[in-house]
Amino acid sequence: xxxxxxxxxxxxxxxxxxxxxxxxxxxxxxxxxxxxxxxxxxxxxxxxxxxxxxxxxxxxxxxxxxxxxxxxxxxxxxxxxxxxxxxxxxxxxxxxxxxxxxxxxxxxxxxxxxxxxxxxxxxxxxxxxxxxxxxxxxxxxxxxxxxxxxxxxxxxxxxxxxxxxxxxxxxxxxxxxxxxxxxxxxxxxxxxxxxxxxxxxxxxxxxxxxxxxxxx
Numbered sequence: 606x607x608x609x610x611x612x613x614x615x616x617x618x619x620x621x622x623x624x625x626x627x628x629x630x631x632x633x634x635x636x637x638x639x640x641x642x643x644x645x646x647x648x649x650x651x652x653x654x655x656x657x658x659x660x661x662x663x664x665x666x667x668x669x670x671x672x673x674x675x676x677x678x679x680x681x682x683x684x685x686x687x688x689x690x691x692x693x694x695x696x697x698x699x700x701x702x703x704x705x706x707x708x709x710x711x712x713x714x715x716x717x718x719x720x721x722x723x724x725x726x727x728x729x730x731x732x733x734x735x736x737x738x739x740x741x742x743x744x745x746x747x748x749x750x751x752x753x754x755x756x757x758x759x760x761x762x763x764x765x766x767x768x769x770x771x772x773x774x775x776x777x778x779x780x781x782x783x784x785x786x787x788x789x790x791x792x793x794x795x796x797x798x799x800x801x802x803x804x805x806x807x808x809x810x811x812x813x814x815x816x817x818x819x820x821x
Contacts, residue, residue, distance in 0.1 A: 607768045608704055608805055609759065612713035612738075614773040615791055615798070617723055618695050619683070625691055626650070629682025633674045639664050649675050657746065672743050680716040680741070687722045694727050697798040701732065704802060710759050711736040712770070712780075714749045735762045751779035760784075769810055771801050782813035 613619045630649045631641045639645055647653060648660050654675075661668040686692040701709065709732055713720050717738035724730040737758045739745045748754035768786040772778065773793065781788035787810040791801040804810055 607708045607710060607759075607763050607766050609710045609712055609768065609770040609786070610701075611770075611772040611774070611777050612711055612715055612720060612723060614793065615771055615801075616694055616698060616701075616711070617687075617692060619692055622691075625682050625686035626679070629678045629680075630675070632682070633678040636674045636678065637664065637666055637671065639666075649679075654746075657743070669743060672746075673741075676716065676741050680718055683715065683719050684722045687719065687726055694723070695793075695798060698727065700798040700802040701729070703806065705732060707805075708763055708766075709733045710763065712750070712755050712759060713738045714755075715739065716741065735759055751776045751783055753780070753783045756780070756784040756786075769805050771805065778811070778813050781811075787811065788813050 610616055619625075627646060630646045633649060634641045634645055645664075648663070654660065657672060658668045661671040664671060683692070709729075711720055711724065711733055713736075715738050717736075717740065720736040720738035721730075724733055724736050730736070735758060737755050739749060739755070768784070769789060770777065770781045770784075770786045771789045771791055772780070773791050778788050778790065780786075789801050789804045789810045791798065
């Protein structure tokens, strides 16, 4: 069986303290010659970038220039935070040890360098067969989960078999549906990684319908 995990919110606790994100986005604003302030910084937060061109127009910069500065500084800041220990895996990360007889993989909307840094720092690069993150181009924004594009390197590496994916967002469930994976949901307000791993081991997972992905 092939068992996959999302990164942020599942393996990596990246939201408890967003100092790393604010530093990276401030660096991007400085590079672009835009005032460093909370209002401008929040326009570059992940959930605020659905319309990159509108943000770029408001700032009076070229969208490609904005995205290049934003993603470069975001990526560098997050990798540095992982390397320094500022960003830590969740304390229950050892639950993965119960699945070492399975083939493990990670698929994240975070940049590829972030996924690689996390797996390297935690030593999970020895256990995970493949780790996939997004690229740096603007086109990569159209290939984020739930789009199935990020699954392609996984299927090419691991081939056929039963797949289960552990995520924490509706987009993860939709991603599983679009890639014919079973799905285990991890809401960390209510459950732990131990609970999710137990579900995987017991076969207690969802088989999400493709129609769910259309509304997410």
